[in-house]
Amino acid sequence: MGKRIVVPFGPQHPVLPEPIHLDLVLEDERVIEAIPSIGYIHRGLESLVTKRDYKNYVFVAERICGICSFIHSSGYCQGIEAVMEIDVPLRAQYLRVFWSELSRMHSHLLWLGCYADSFGFENLFMNAWRIRESVLDIMEETSGGRVIQGSCKVGGVRRDVSNTRLREIVRSLETIETQITELTEVFLNDSTVMHRTKGVGVLSESDAWKLGAAGPTLRGSGIKSDIRTTGYGAYEFLKMKPVVHHGGDCYARCMVRADELHSSIDLIRQVSDQIPDTEIEVKVTGGPNGEYFSRVEQPRGEAVHYVKGDGSKNLVRHRVRTPTCANIPPLLTMLAGCDLSDVPVIVLSIDPCISCTER
Amino acid sequence: MSYITKSPWIIHYDASSCNGCDIEVLASLTPLYDVERFGIINTGNPKHADIFLITGSVNEQNKEIVQNIYAQMPEPKVVVAIGICASSGGVFRECYNVMGGVDKVIPVDVYVLGCAARPESIIDGVVKGLAVLEERQTALKEGRSIERKVVEVNRSAGKAESANESEVSL
Ligand code: SF4
Numbered sequence: 001m002g003k004r005i006v007v008p009f010g011p012q013h014p015v016l017p018e019p020i021h022l023d024l025v026l027e028d029e030r031v032i033e034a035i036p037s038i039g040y041i042h043r044g045l046e047s048l049v050t051k052r053d054y055k056n057y058v059f060v061a062e063r064i065c066g067i068c069s070f071i072h073s074s075g076y077c078q079g080i081e082a083v084m085e086i087d088v089p090l091r092a093q094y095l096r097v098f099w100s101e102l103s104r105m106h107s108h109l110l111w112l113g114c115y116a117d118s119f120g121f122e123n124l125f126m127n128a129w130r131i132r133e134s135v136l137d138i139m140e141e142t143s144g145g146r147v148i149q150g151s152c153k154v155g156g157v158r159r160d161v162s163n164t165r166l167r168e169i170v171r172s173l174e175t176i177e178t179q180i181t182e183l184t185e186v187f188l189n190d191s192t193v194m195h196r197t198k199g200v201g202v203l204s205e206s207d208a209w210k211l212g213a214a215g216p217t218l219r220g221s222g223i224k225s226d227i228r229t230t231g232y233g234a235y236e237f238l239k240m241k242p243v244v245h246h247g248g249d250c251y252a253r254c255m256v257r258a259d260e261l262h263s264s265i266d267l268i269r270q271v272s273d274q275i276p277d278t279e280i281e282v283k284v285t286g287g288p289n290g291e292y293f294s295r296v297e298q299p300r301g302e303a304v305h306y307v308k309g310d311g312s313k314n315l316v317r318h319r320v321r322t323p324t325c326a327n328i329p330p331l332l333t334m335l336a337g338c339d340l341s342d343v344p345v346i347v348l349s350i351d352p353c354i355s356c357t358e359r
Numbered sequence: 360m361s362y363i364t365k366s367p368w369i370i371h372y373d374a375s376s377c378n379g380c381d382i383e384v385l386a387s388l389t390p391l392y393d394v395e396r397f398g399i400i401n402t403g404n405p406k407h408a409d410i411f412l413i414t415g416s417v418n419e420q421n422k423e424i425v426q427n428i429y430a431q432m433p434e435p436k437v438v439v440a441i442g443i444c445a446s447s448g449g450v451f452r453e454c455y456n457v458m459g460g461v462d463k464v465i466p467v468d469v470y471v472l473g474c475a476a477r478p479e480s481i482i483d484g485v486v487k488g489l490a491v492l493e494e495r496q497t498a499l500k501e502g503r504s505i506e507r508k509v510v511e512v513n514r515s516a517g518k519a520e521s522a523n524e525s526e527v528s529l
Binding site: 011012013018019039040041042043044045047048059060063065066067069113126127130133136145146148353355 | 372373374375376377378379380381382383385386389390391403405415416418420421424428450451453454455456457474475477
């Protein structure tokens with residue numbers, strides 16, 4: 001048995017786009033325990049809700065995280081709309097699904113890239129991000145922004161996408177889908193990649209359940225849970241099956257995300273087929289009075305937005321519970337007992353989004 | 360701009376940003392924008408870096424790390440603040456845990472505006488930074504002291520304006 005040493009991992013680390021700090025207690029090359037410390041990105045933006053008009057606050061809610069920005073803003077709006085009992089026009093709800101699914105695609109492609117980078121496969125990283133750019137192009141063209149869109153507002157959406165354009169987008173997604181299939185082929189069948197991911201960072205089904213994992217981390221451990229199946233917004237009218245895999249290792253989590261890329265494309269296709277011609281927004285007057293828990297499915301799992309208002313222009317409280325926050329305890333379980341060289345792969349496998357976690 | 364003699368390497372650190380600008384920094388390294396063709400490489404080691412790209416408004420816990428990275432970089436060095444957050448605090452300016460722009464903790468040479476800053480603007484900012492770097496290199500060679508003056512990159516490179524600009528009340 002070797003001597004115990006502590007190796008600091010982060011906050012500034014090449015594989016991490018964002019800072020999180022882990023103290024890794026090592027015995028030889030084996031990690032015995034990982035002790036996290038967070039707070040590097042804490043801004044305290046929830047408190048801004050008392051200083052900003054609840055309609056303007058949508059922009060702050062969107063900036064909780066730049067990757068799943070649209071879904072955060074729609075989660076917040078959904079909460080306010082429920083409190084104020086606003087009937088959001090159907091077309092707006094479908095457009096929200098459209099942008100949410102595009103966000104999911106760009107987030108998963110981004111993740112696939114960073115994940116490839118974590119085991120040193122730079123070429124794959126570049127390829128994933130190349131495909132991601134075509135998704136971002138659609139995003140920019142339809143909403144006006146690449147990563148921060150600002151197209152969601154209380155009572156609907158800010159921009160419309162014509163039906164013809166939607167059909168064209170669905171056609172261009174076909175090309176993207178072939179590229180994605182080629183890309184995920186490497187992640188799922190290449191022996192070098194499999195060697196680094198299969199059986200690494202295993203999270204058993206019972207642990208995943210007990211520790212409250214969320215999103216692909218949970219579904220990769222064989223538990224069927226996807227907030228989209230509860231049918232919020234226009235998901236009610238769309239057909240989708242949650243993607244579940246049973247391995248519980250990094251490979252299974254990668255498989256979940258790879259399959260979700262296809263299910264997102266399928267959802268966008270359904271949106272374009274079914275979208276009704278209605279208004280895209282309703283006029284909102286007055287202030288929210290009451291409270292609501294709004295749940296949405298982020299690329300990383302379930303996010304909960306709690307809003308509470310007292311009838312004035314400013315809310316009393318806004319609280320967000322984000323998926324990465326839920327996934328940190330499972331991460332620590334996965335890290336205990338792994339090799340030092342596998343740490344970046346395992347950390348990346350939960351798709352950590354620290355901006356969300358710390359807000 | 361004259362040619363500089365050495366490929367500039369960059370280091371990137373996220374000092375409490377929302378991630379939007381970070382992924383745009385990474386996007387400028389990838390095939391569509393590809394700054395690597397100019398020899399610009401993203402390194403994880405401050406001792407190898409010439410240009411420090413920093414996103415987000417600094418908070419108390421980050422302050423020391425930012426200063427630490429800056430101190431470890433050898434002269435000549437350039438700091439590029441990316442996004443409105445890093446320039447002035449942006450949307451988060453009134454948050455209790457935000458100190459404001461990066462220039463509160465380290466000297467900044469180039470400010471890249473935009474929320475999120477577009478990859479085109481980021482590349483523009485880095486190119487402006489190269490000119491500063493070149494000037495400092497000459498100054499060091501000639502034994503002069505290094506002057507720090509500020510350049511600003513506007514957000515004109517984008518194709519489409521973001522929909523929300525007029526409505527954000529800051
Ligand atoms: S400038 Fe905007 S996009 Fe960039 S980090 Fe700040 S809030 Fe996010």
